[in-house]
Amino acid sequence: MSCEECGKDLLPGSVNCPHCGAAQKQAGAAAEGPPDDTAPATVPAGAKPKKKWLIPLIAGLGIVAVAAIAPVLVFVVFKGTASPDKAVKQLFGALEKKDAAGIAALVDPESFKQSSGSEGAFKDILKKNLPQGYVKFENLVFDTSIKGNEATVTLAKGTVKQKDEAGKIVSTSVAEAGVQTAYYLVKRDGKWYFGKKTFPGFWAKYDLQKADKSLEKLKSDIDATGGEINSFFSTLGEGVLSYQGLDQKYKKGSADFIDTLNGLSKKADVTKSMYKSISEMEGAADYKKYAALREQQVDDIIKMLDAYQRDLKEFGDFTSNLAANPQTSPTVATQGLTAIQNKYMGELQALGSEYDSLDQEAQGLKSQLGL
Numbered sequence: 579m580s581c582e583e584c585g586k587d588l589l590p591g592s593v594n595c596p597h598c599g600a601a602q603k604q605a606g607a608a609a610e611g612p613p614d615d616t617a618p619a620t621v622p623a624g625a626k627p628k629k630k631w632l633i634p635l636i637a638g639l640g641i642v643a644v645a646a647i648a649p650v651l652v653f654v655v656f657k658g659t660a661s662p663d664k665a666v667k668q669l670f671g672a673l674e675k676k677d678a679a680g681i682a683a684l685v686d687p688e689s690f691k692q693s694s695g696s697e698g699a700f701k702d703i704l705k706k707n708l709p710q711g712y713v714k715f716e717n718l719v720f721d722t723s724i725k726g727n728e729a730t731v732t733l734a735k736g737t738v739k740q741k742d743e744a745g746k747i748v749s750t751s752v753a754e755a756g757v758q759t760a761y762y763l764v765k766r767d768g769k770w771y772f773g774k775k776t777f778p779g780f781w782a783k784y785d786l787q788k789a790d791k792s793l794e795k796l797k798s799d800i801d802a803t804g805g806e807i808n809s810f811f812s813t814l815g816e817g818v819l820s821y822q823g824l825d826q827k828y829k830k831g832s833a834d835f836i837d838t839l840n841g842l843s844k845k846a847d848v849t850k851s852m853y854k855s856i857s858e859m860e861g862a863a864d865y866k867k868y869a870a871l872r873e874q875q876v877d878d879i880i881k882m883l884d885a886y887q888r889d890l891k892e893f894g895d896f897t898s899n900l901a902a903n904p905q906t907s908p909t910v911a912t913q914g915l916t917a918i919q920n921k922y923m924g925e926l927q928a929l930g931s932e933y934d935s936l937d938q939e940a941q942g943l944k945s946q947l948g949l
Contacts (some may be wrong), residue, residue, distance in 0.1 A: 659769060660769065660770070662722050662763045664770075665761075665770045666733070669761070676709075685700065685777075686772060687766070689774050709740075713739070717735070717736050720734060727766075728763070728764055729763045730762055733758070735751065736757070737750070737752065738752055762775040778862040782865040783947070785859075786865060786869065787949060789852035793872060800879055803886070804882075807886060807890075810832070821900035821903075828894060832894060853873040857869045857873065864947065868943045875937060882929050885929070889919070896914055896918060
Protein backbone atom coordinates (compact mmCIF):
# COMPACT_ATOMS: atom_id res chain seq x y z
CA MET A 579 0.00 0.00 0.00
CA SER A 580 1.30 3.45 -0.86
CA CYS A 581 0.26 6.97 0.15
CA GLU A 582 -2.37 8.48 -2.14
CA GLU A 583 -0.72 11.89 -1.74
CA CYS A 584 3.09 11.43 -1.70
CA GLY A 585 3.39 7.83 -2.97
CA LYS A 586 5.56 6.50 -0.13
CA ASP A 587 5.08 2.99 1.28
CA LEU A 588 2.51 2.49 4.05
CA LEU A 589 1.38 -0.40 6.18
CA PRO A 590 -1.88 -1.99 5.00
CA GLY A 591 -4.81 -0.22 6.59
CA SER A 592 -2.91 2.98 7.30
CA VAL A 593 -5.32 5.84 7.95
CA ASN A 594 -2.84 8.73 7.76
CA CYS A 595 0.56 8.91 6.07
CA PRO A 596 3.47 9.30 8.54
CA HIS A 597 5.49 11.10 5.84
CA CYS A 598 3.11 13.85 4.71
CA GLY A 599 0.17 13.51 7.13
CA ALA A 600 -2.41 12.96 4.35
CA ALA A 601 -5.56 11.00 5.17
CA GLN A 602 -5.97 7.80 3.12
CA LYS A 603 -9.38 7.60 1.44
CA GLN A 604 -9.20 3.86 0.84
CA ALA A 605 -8.66 3.26 4.55
CA GLY A 606 -11.22 5.86 5.55
CA ALA A 607 -13.87 4.08 3.46
CA ALA A 608 -14.04 1.32 6.05
CA ALA A 609 -16.88 1.41 8.57
CA GLU A 610 -16.45 3.84 11.44
CA GLY A 611 -17.00 1.30 14.22
CA PRO A 612 -15.75 -2.29 14.68
CA PRO A 613 -18.20 -5.05 13.70
CA ASP A 614 -19.22 -7.26 16.61
CA ASP A 615 -17.91 -10.40 14.92
CA THR A 616 -14.48 -8.97 14.04
CA ALA A 617 -11.63 -10.09 16.25
CA PRO A 618 -8.72 -7.69 16.71
CA ALA A 619 -5.74 -8.48 14.48
CA THR A 620 -2.18 -8.05 15.68
CA VAL A 621 1.07 -7.17 13.98
CA PRO A 622 2.68 -10.36 12.55
CA ALA A 623 5.42 -11.84 14.71
CA GLY A 624 8.87 -10.60 13.78
CA ALA A 625 7.49 -7.73 11.71
CA LYS A 626 8.77 -4.27 12.50
CA PRO A 627 5.74 -1.98 12.43
CA LYS A 628 6.13 1.38 10.76
CA LYS A 629 4.51 4.51 12.13
CA LYS A 630 1.08 4.67 10.55
CA TRP A 631 0.36 8.20 11.69
CA LEU A 632 1.73 10.43 14.38
CA ILE A 633 -0.70 10.92 17.20
CA PRO A 634 -1.73 13.26 18.53
CA LEU A 635 -1.59 16.11 16.11
CA ILE A 636 2.05 15.90 15.08
CA ALA A 637 0.95 15.32 11.50
CA GLY A 638 -1.64 18.06 11.70
CA LEU A 639 0.17 20.60 13.84
CA GLY A 640 3.80 19.99 12.96
CA ILE A 641 4.01 18.86 9.34
CA VAL A 642 0.97 20.28 7.57
CA ALA A 643 1.57 23.79 6.25
CA VAL A 644 -0.31 26.63 7.91
CA ALA A 645 0.30 29.01 5.04
CA ALA A 646 -2.81 28.06 3.09
CA ILE A 647 -5.07 28.38 6.08
CA ALA A 648 -6.74 31.75 6.53
CA PRO A 649 -7.23 32.51 10.23
CA VAL A 650 -10.94 32.68 11.10
CA LEU A 651 -12.66 33.76 14.28
CA VAL A 652 -13.60 30.72 16.30
CA PHE A 653 -15.10 30.88 19.76
CA VAL A 654 -14.02 28.13 22.12
CA VAL A 655 -15.04 27.79 25.75
CA PHE A 656 -11.75 27.00 27.44
CA LYS A 657 -12.46 24.45 30.14
CA GLY A 658 -9.10 23.01 31.19
CA THR A 659 -9.04 20.19 33.77
CA ALA A 660 -8.47 19.71 37.48
CA SER A 661 -5.32 17.60 36.93
CA PRO A 662 -2.66 17.33 34.18
CA ASP A 663 -3.21 13.64 33.46
CA LYS A 664 -6.95 14.21 33.16
CA ALA A 665 -6.26 16.78 30.42
CA VAL A 666 -4.23 14.23 28.46
CA LYS A 667 -6.94 11.57 28.89
CA GLN A 668 -9.52 14.04 27.59
CA LEU A 669 -7.24 14.78 24.63
CA PHE A 670 -7.18 11.10 23.64
CA GLY A 671 -10.93 10.87 24.11
CA ALA A 672 -11.41 13.88 21.83
CA LEU A 673 -9.14 12.27 19.24
CA GLU A 674 -11.34 9.17 19.21
CA LYS A 675 -14.43 11.35 18.72
CA LYS A 676 -12.74 13.61 16.13
CA ASP A 677 -13.73 16.50 18.42
CA ALA A 678 -11.64 19.49 17.27
CA ALA A 679 -13.45 21.93 19.55
CA GLY A 680 -12.85 19.66 22.53
CA ILE A 681 -9.12 19.58 21.84
CA ALA A 682 -8.88 23.33 21.29
CA ALA A 683 -10.66 23.92 24.60
CA LEU A 684 -7.80 22.14 26.37
CA VAL A 685 -5.13 24.52 24.99
CA ASP A 686 -3.79 27.35 27.14
CA PRO A 687 -6.00 30.37 26.27
CA GLU A 688 -3.06 32.69 26.91
CA SER A 689 -1.23 31.10 23.97
CA PHE A 690 -4.04 32.10 21.63
CA LYS A 691 -4.26 35.59 23.10
CA GLN A 692 -0.57 36.13 22.37
CA SER A 693 -1.03 35.32 18.67
CA SER A 694 -4.02 36.97 17.04
CA GLY A 695 -5.94 34.60 14.76
CA SER A 696 -4.12 31.50 16.00
CA GLU A 697 -7.21 30.00 17.66
CA GLY A 698 -9.06 29.75 14.37
CA ALA A 699 -6.04 28.36 12.51
CA PHE A 700 -5.42 25.78 15.23
CA LYS A 701 -8.99 24.48 15.14
CA ASP A 702 -9.06 24.49 11.35
CA ILE A 703 -5.93 22.32 11.20
CA LEU A 704 -7.45 19.95 13.74
CA LYS A 705 -10.55 19.48 11.59
CA LYS A 706 -8.47 18.70 8.52
CA ASN A 707 -5.93 16.38 10.12
CA LEU A 708 -7.56 14.41 12.89
CA PRO A 709 -7.12 10.64 12.37
CA GLN A 710 -9.84 9.36 10.04
CA GLY A 711 -11.83 6.18 10.44
CA TYR A 712 -12.00 4.02 13.52
CA VAL A 713 -9.41 4.66 16.22
CA LYS A 714 -9.43 3.56 19.84
CA PHE A 715 -6.90 4.07 22.64
CA GLU A 716 -6.83 1.53 25.44
CA ASN A 717 -4.89 0.75 28.63
CA LEU A 718 -3.08 4.09 28.60
CA VAL A 719 -0.63 4.59 31.45
CA PHE A 720 0.73 8.04 32.34
CA ASP A 721 3.54 9.34 34.52
CA THR A 722 2.97 12.87 35.81
CA SER A 723 5.53 15.35 37.12
CA ILE A 724 4.33 18.66 38.57
CA LYS A 725 6.51 21.65 39.40
CA GLY A 726 4.54 24.66 40.54
CA ASN A 727 2.24 25.77 37.72
CA GLU A 728 3.88 23.52 35.13
CA ALA A 729 3.53 19.81 34.55
CA THR A 730 4.84 17.11 32.24
CA VAL A 731 2.70 14.08 31.51
CA THR A 732 4.49 11.15 29.87
CA LEU A 733 2.62 8.40 28.08
CA ALA A 734 4.35 5.28 29.41
CA LYS A 735 2.39 2.63 27.54
CA GLY A 736 -0.91 1.79 25.92
CA THR A 737 -2.58 0.35 22.84
CA VAL A 738 -3.93 1.89 19.64
CA LYS A 739 -6.57 0.09 17.57
CA GLN A 740 -7.38 0.90 13.94
CA LYS A 741 -8.93 -0.85 10.98
CA ASP A 742 -6.95 -2.22 8.08
CA GLU A 743 -8.15 -2.38 4.45
CA ALA A 744 -10.08 -5.58 5.14
CA GLY A 745 -11.98 -3.94 8.00
CA LYS A 746 -10.18 -5.90 10.69
CA ILE A 747 -8.99 -4.22 13.87
CA VAL A 748 -5.21 -3.81 13.97
CA SER A 749 -3.82 -3.48 17.47
CA THR A 750 -0.41 -1.89 18.07
CA SER A 751 1.39 -0.33 21.00
CA VAL A 752 1.42 3.45 21.27
CA ALA A 753 5.17 3.33 20.62
CA GLU A 754 4.72 1.39 17.37
CA ALA A 755 1.97 3.76 16.24
CA GLY A 756 4.20 6.77 16.76
CA VAL A 757 2.03 8.32 19.45
CA GLN A 758 3.43 11.49 20.99
CA THR A 759 4.72 10.59 24.45
CA ALA A 760 5.36 13.92 26.23
CA TYR A 761 2.71 16.53 27.03
CA TYR A 762 3.46 19.86 28.67
CA LEU A 763 0.82 21.70 30.63
CA VAL A 764 0.41 24.97 32.48
CA LYS A 765 -1.95 25.90 35.30
CA ARG A 766 -4.27 28.89 34.86
CA ASP A 767 -6.80 29.87 37.52
CA GLY A 768 -6.70 26.42 39.08
CA LYS A 769 -7.11 24.49 35.80
CA TRP A 770 -4.58 22.69 33.63
CA TYR A 771 -4.13 23.42 29.92
CA PHE A 772 -1.74 22.28 27.19
CA GLY A 773 1.10 24.76 26.71
CA LYS A 774 2.80 25.80 23.48
CA LYS A 775 5.56 23.25 24.03
CA THR A 776 3.09 20.42 23.38
CA PHE A 777 2.45 21.67 19.84
CA PRO A 778 5.75 23.31 18.79
CA GLY A 779 5.27 22.64 15.09
CA PHE A 780 2.03 24.60 14.93
CA TRP A 781 3.25 27.55 16.97
CA ALA A 782 6.59 27.76 15.16
CA LYS A 783 4.88 27.86 11.77
CA TYR A 784 2.17 30.26 12.83
CA ASP A 785 4.58 32.68 14.50
CA LEU A 786 6.99 32.45 11.56
CA GLN A 787 4.24 33.42 9.17
CA LYS A 788 3.48 36.51 11.23
CA ALA A 789 7.18 37.38 11.47
CA ASP A 790 7.63 36.91 7.72
CA LYS A 791 4.79 39.31 7.00
CA SER A 792 6.34 41.84 9.36
CA LEU A 793 9.73 41.46 7.67
CA GLU A 794 8.22 41.81 4.20
CA LYS A 795 6.45 45.03 5.22
CA LEU A 796 9.58 46.34 6.93
CA LYS A 797 11.75 45.77 3.85
CA SER A 798 9.14 47.41 1.62
CA ASP A 799 9.00 50.45 3.90
CA ILE A 800 12.76 50.89 4.07
CA ASP A 801 13.06 50.57 0.28
CA ALA A 802 10.39 53.24 -0.15
CA THR A 803 12.00 55.51 2.42
CA GLY A 804 15.42 55.02 0.84
CA GLY A 805 14.02 56.05 -2.53
CA GLU A 806 12.49 59.18 -1.01
CA ILE A 807 15.78 60.09 0.67
CA ASN A 808 17.70 59.69 -2.59
CA SER A 809 15.14 61.84 -4.39
CA PHE A 810 15.45 64.46 -1.68
CA PHE A 811 19.23 64.58 -2.05
CA SER A 812 19.05 64.82 -5.85
CA THR A 813 16.78 67.88 -5.77
CA LEU A 814 18.25 69.57 -2.70
CA GLY A 815 20.17 72.21 -4.65
CA GLU A 816 17.22 73.32 -6.75
CA GLY A 817 16.28 76.98 -6.09
CA VAL A 818 19.01 77.42 -3.47
CA LEU A 819 21.09 80.63 -3.78
CA SER A 820 23.35 80.34 -0.73
CA TYR A 821 24.95 77.83 1.64
CA GLN A 822 22.71 79.13 4.41
CA GLY A 823 19.66 78.50 2.25
CA LEU A 824 20.97 74.99 1.49
CA ASP A 825 21.42 74.26 5.19
CA GLN A 826 17.94 75.50 6.11
CA LYS A 827 16.29 73.53 3.31
CA TYR A 828 18.18 70.41 4.32
CA LYS A 829 17.29 70.62 8.01
CA LYS A 830 13.62 71.18 7.24
CA GLY A 831 13.40 68.33 4.74
CA SER A 832 15.48 65.78 6.66
CA ALA A 833 13.54 66.06 9.94
CA ASP A 834 10.66 63.90 8.67
CA PHE A 835 13.08 61.24 7.40
CA ILE A 836 14.73 61.00 10.81
CA ASP A 837 11.34 60.43 12.45
CA THR A 838 10.44 57.79 9.85
CA LEU A 839 13.73 55.97 10.32
CA ASN A 840 13.32 55.97 14.11
CA GLY A 841 9.86 54.43 13.69
CA LEU A 842 11.19 51.74 11.36
CA SER A 843 13.97 50.95 13.83
CA LYS A 844 11.39 50.19 16.52
CA LYS A 845 9.47 47.94 14.10
CA ALA A 846 12.72 46.16 13.20
CA ASP A 847 13.41 45.46 16.88
CA VAL A 848 9.93 43.94 17.25
CA THR A 849 10.35 41.79 14.14
CA LYS A 850 13.74 40.56 15.34
CA SER A 851 12.27 39.59 18.71
CA MET A 852 9.60 37.55 16.88
CA TYR A 853 12.23 35.46 15.09
CA LYS A 854 14.36 35.23 18.21
CA SER A 855 11.48 33.78 20.23
CA ILE A 856 11.06 31.04 17.60
CA SER A 857 14.79 30.30 17.64
CA GLU A 858 14.52 29.76 21.40
CA MET A 859 11.25 27.79 21.29
CA GLU A 860 11.60 24.32 22.82
CA GLY A 861 10.75 21.49 20.45
CA ALA A 862 10.97 23.65 17.31
CA ALA A 863 14.46 22.61 16.21
CA ASP A 864 13.38 22.12 12.57
CA TYR A 865 12.55 25.81 12.28
CA LYS A 866 15.50 27.35 14.11
CA LYS A 867 17.81 27.64 11.10
CA TYR A 868 15.10 29.39 9.11
CA ALA A 869 14.33 31.77 11.99
CA ALA A 870 18.05 32.47 12.40
CA LEU A 871 18.41 33.37 8.71
CA ARG A 872 15.48 35.75 8.91
CA GLU A 873 16.90 37.26 12.08
CA GLN A 874 20.14 37.98 10.20
CA GLN A 875 18.10 39.73 7.52
CA VAL A 876 16.50 41.92 10.15
CA ASP A 877 20.00 42.70 11.43
CA ASP A 878 20.90 43.87 7.92
CA ILE A 879 17.83 46.11 7.88
CA ILE A 880 18.81 47.55 11.25
CA LYS A 881 22.24 48.31 9.81
CA MET A 882 20.63 49.92 6.76
CA LEU A 883 18.54 52.15 9.00
CA ASP A 884 21.62 53.09 10.97
CA ALA A 885 23.49 53.90 7.75
CA TYR A 886 20.70 56.22 6.60
CA GLN A 887 20.72 57.91 10.02
CA ARG A 888 24.48 58.45 9.89
CA ASP A 889 24.25 59.65 6.29
CA LEU A 890 21.66 62.27 7.19
CA LYS A 891 23.61 63.44 10.20
CA GLU A 892 26.94 63.71 8.41
CA PHE A 893 25.32 65.46 5.46
CA GLY A 894 23.62 67.91 7.85
CA ASP A 895 26.85 68.61 9.68
CA PHE A 896 28.50 69.40 6.34
CA THR A 897 25.76 71.81 5.22
CA SER A 898 25.94 73.55 8.62
CA ASN A 899 29.69 73.92 8.15
CA LEU A 900 29.12 75.39 4.68
CA ALA A 901 26.64 77.89 6.12
CA ALA A 902 29.22 78.91 8.71
CA ASN A 903 31.91 79.22 6.02
CA PRO A 904 30.25 80.89 3.04
CA GLN A 905 33.61 81.50 1.39
CA THR A 906 33.93 77.74 0.61
CA SER A 907 34.20 77.25 -3.13
CA PRO A 908 31.31 75.46 -4.90
CA THR A 909 33.75 72.83 -6.16
CA VAL A 910 34.91 71.93 -2.65
CA ALA A 911 31.31 71.90 -1.41
CA THR A 912 30.14 69.62 -4.21
CA GLN A 913 33.06 67.23 -3.73
CA GLY A 914 32.44 67.01 0.01
CA LEU A 915 28.72 66.32 -0.33
CA THR A 916 29.28 63.79 -3.11
CA ALA A 917 31.89 61.92 -1.06
CA ILE A 918 29.44 61.56 1.83
CA GLN A 919 26.76 60.17 -0.45
CA ASN A 920 29.10 57.74 -2.19
CA LYS A 921 30.35 56.38 1.12
CA TYR A 922 26.92 55.53 2.45
CA MET A 923 25.49 54.35 -0.86
CA GLY A 924 28.33 51.82 -1.05
CA GLU A 925 27.58 50.61 2.47
CA LEU A 926 23.87 50.32 1.74
CA GLN A 927 24.44 48.40 -1.49
CA ALA A 928 26.66 45.89 0.33
CA LEU A 929 24.00 45.38 3.00
CA GLY A 930 21.35 44.98 0.30
CA SER A 931 23.39 42.27 -1.43
CA GLU A 932 23.87 40.42 1.85
CA TYR A 933 20.16 40.67 2.59
CA ASP A 934 19.27 39.23 -0.83
CA SER A 935 21.72 36.35 -0.38
CA LEU A 936 20.21 35.45 2.98
CA ASP A 937 16.73 35.76 1.51
CA GLN A 938 17.54 33.31 -1.26
CA GLU A 939 18.75 30.73 1.27
CA ALA A 940 15.74 31.33 3.50
CA GLN A 941 13.30 30.92 0.62
CA GLY A 942 14.72 27.47 -0.07
CA LEU A 943 14.17 26.43 3.54
CA LYS A 944 10.73 28.01 3.53
CA SER A 945 9.63 25.70 0.75
CA GLN A 946 11.02 22.63 2.53
CA LEU A 947 9.26 23.53 5.79
CA GLY A 948 5.94 24.16 4.07
CA LEU A 949 5.64 27.70 5.36
